[in-house]
Amino acid sequence: MADGQLKQIVNPDILALGTGSFLGIPTVVLIAGVLAFAVAFLVQRTTFGRQIVAIGGNRSASALSGLPVKRVLIGVYILCGVMAALAGILATARLTASDPSSLGTLMELSAITAVVVGGTPLNGGSIRVLGTVAGALLMQLLRATLVKHDLPDSTAQIAQAAIIIAAVYVARERRSR
Template identity: 60%
Template sequence: MTATLDKQMPAAGGMRPKVGWGQWLRERGVYVALAVLVVYNVIFTAHFNNWDTIQLLFAQLPPVLLVSLGMALVIGTGGIDLSVGATMAIASAVMAKFVSPASSGGFGGPIFLAIVLGILAGLVVGVFNGVVVAVAKVQPIVATLSLLVAGRGIALAITGGALIELFVPFLKVVRQGELFGIPYVMLVAAAVAIVVTILLRRTTFGYRLVAIGGNLRASVLAGIPVRRTLITVYAISGVLAAIAGEIATARLRASDPSYIGLLMELSAITAVVVGGTPLNGGRVRILGTVAGVVLLQLLQTTLVSHNIPDSVSQMVEALIIVGAVYIQRTSRSST
């Protein structure tokens, strides 16, 4: 007990205790890795300095970033959401089915209502996950795994198993619209990141979320509305995944339930973990999550630019996950 207290108290003379390398890497490693990767691309990757390349990166980031922000909140409570990819597919299917013309088997509805319905579908999925976790007391990995399996089947059922092409002017604006050279969808994702940061740092909800992840039993004894908070967290994750699915649909110009959101849950978990949010909850690092998303997307772009096979890219991502988890474990054992 004395040793533990000594580690937490400042050293003589007001100096802070020495920070271990594991803690330092967990706090700043993602930024160092991102800086190194940027420098590498500036030197060795052709046309990397072109604004067109940066715009392309901006266009690819929003879906992963939105899903990762929701995932960070869920992991902050000590949970996990494996259904985000399937949620993207469901939202995409709902939007496409509603807006596509009757001659194609759709309803021919207005695009703005179709977008709202897709987001509502994501909300329903998120609330369902939250209720199963918070009320039925099912482990988050089991609760969300069910929709990982069933969700894509639901999306296929909505579309009849077929790809639905979308020729909607507004989706072209979503896909190509820019403000000062920055895609609209990137500005939306950045705004969401700011809102989530404020939610975590400046609201009671944020404090409750972190408290639940830090110690669930103590949170219950302290009178924190655990059920309501957990349901809200999963609902936010579902909504952000739905928006990501609609953005991905606009980029693809079609709803493809077999492709939209595929393996997105793994990319989001990787970004969150690499960004420094511990898998056991109790802390959320939004800026680190954003940096993790940029790092992973830039890494994929770099590998493609140098003609590295996609199979190698997936193995590199797996190694990054293992490394990030190891660093977190080392950091916890040294504190």
């Protein structure tokens, strides 16, 4: 479609998502906030959310207790796909262009770090959505601070890796007590 080239966005509705604001708050921030609260509600207040947590904690025990593991996992993958599509649309709207070859590259490390910093254990069993949002904000603050001091992006990646290692160590120490 774009042949791997940068494609300028000219649709005013999509551009409004990335550049608009409501009561001084950027539209992208409002949408992300609404989605975060919707996911937090889904996880904490619905049967589907409880099933996700149970399956994340112990898939075999969940299957043995009668939970529809495959159906829940398919639902989770669909939800992840929808969220990824929305994130792509919002990122494209914010940048006013799409770059299929590099948009989102190396975001995995930032995502994992945000989850770990937010307090969600890597081995499953609980989900802390708002903690993850706080972790993501902290990671963006770290990245912005490093960019402000003219440090290369690789420095942020090293810092994120160190944070993950420290979080894994702390989690292991807590489990051993």
